[in-house]
Amino acid sequence: MAATPETNLVERWRDVLTCYSAVSCALERALQDAHGLGMSEFEALDRIVDAQCEKRRMNELAADMYLSQSALSRAVARLERDGLVSRDMCAEDRRSIFVRITDTGRDKHAQARETQRAVLAEHFA
Amino acid sequence: MAATPETNLVERWRDVLTCYSAVSCALERALQDAHGLGMSEFEALDRIVDAQCEKRRMNELAADMYLSQSALSRAVARLERDGLVSRDMCAEDRRSIFVRITDTGRDKHAQARETQRAVLAEHFA
DNA sequence: GTGCATTTGATGCAGATGCATTAACCCGCT
DNA sequence: AGCGGGTTAATGCATCTGCATCAAATGCAC
Numbered sequence: 601m602a603a604t605p606e607t608n609l610v611e612r613w614r615d616v617l618t619c620y621s622a623v624s625c626a627l628e629r630a631l632q633d634a635h636g637l638g639m640s641e642f643e644a645l646d647r648i649v650d651a652q653c654e655k656r657r658m659n660e661l662a663a664d665m666y667l668s669q670s671a672l673s674r675a676v677a678r679l680e681r682d683g684l685v686s687r688d689m690c691a692e693d694r695r696s697i698f699v700r701i702t703d704t705g706r707d708k709h710a711q712a713r714e715t716q717r718a719v720l721a722e723h724f725a
Numbered sequence: 726m727a728a729t730p731e732t733n734l735v736e737r738w739r740d741v742l743t744c745y746s747a748v749s750c751a752l753e754r755a756l757q758d759a760h761g762l763g764m765s766e767f768e769a770l771d772r773i774v775d776a777q778c779e780k781r782r783m784n785e786l787a788a789d790m791y792l793s794q795s796a797l798s799r800a801v802a803r804l805e806r807d808g809l810v811s812r813d814m815c816a817e818d819r820r821s822i823f824v825r826i827t828d829t830g831r832d833k834h835a836q837a838r839e840t841q842r843a844v845l846a847e848h849f850a
Numbered sequence: 851g852t853g854c855a856t857t858t859g860a861t862g863c864a865g866a867t868g869c870a871t872t873a874a875c876c877c878g879c880t
Numbered sequence: 881a882g883c884g885g886g887t888t889a890a891t892g893c894a895t896c897t898g899c900a901t902c903a904a905a906t907g908c909a910c
Contacts, residue, residue: 666746
């Protein structure tokens, strides 16, 4: 028997939990303090920028992220309120929304990415 | 140069994020559906049972967990409301609270642990 | 003992999340 | 064209979380 697989499972989970808690907490604080961004907002911006195309549909975005549809809807609403993205009608399918990053949003994301990488470097060192 | 360390950092973080999201979501749902327990409640019970001693002070418990002090306070309040733990005065330091697991709580935890391990086994397979 | 900083757990409050529902829209079938 | 089922994003609601604050209790300096 290979050293109690049950215990290993729980240990692996605890490791993930510990890592996630520490990093997400630090990230949340750093992004908030330095840029006024929550982690979900940054993550959404990040996915939009990563995709080569300028515009992203809400549902494509939701599929990439761990957020529920409603949470994403509100996160994008906050980003729009802060002028970092715009929500445009999609002519082909009028139910869909194109989320487009603004110039301000692009700048903000570039700055925030620096913060993110600094925090990650610190915690994964 | 060893394959862009920056990108590796972000990838590592995304892996943690993906894993945490999937598992915590599944765990939350499974525990809630099968036992009416949230993940934080289960985690708190788990820490109490894991500690060899019957009683745990709130602050010791908080130190073990990723929760804030206030969140823990309310999680324990929910556990007490459901009859799974009791909060007793501590004679030595009357600010402190002893959290003690009840028989009902012990049973519930034993059952919930089965669910937890099943979910973990499924996701870490 | 007295006074003051610290510690401990509870609570008011604002913000974020998920679930269920809703409104608008698309598509296929007749 | 019209209807019904499925899809997309927004919203009401309840819950959980963290921050700041509070009251009670401790203990340290004097």
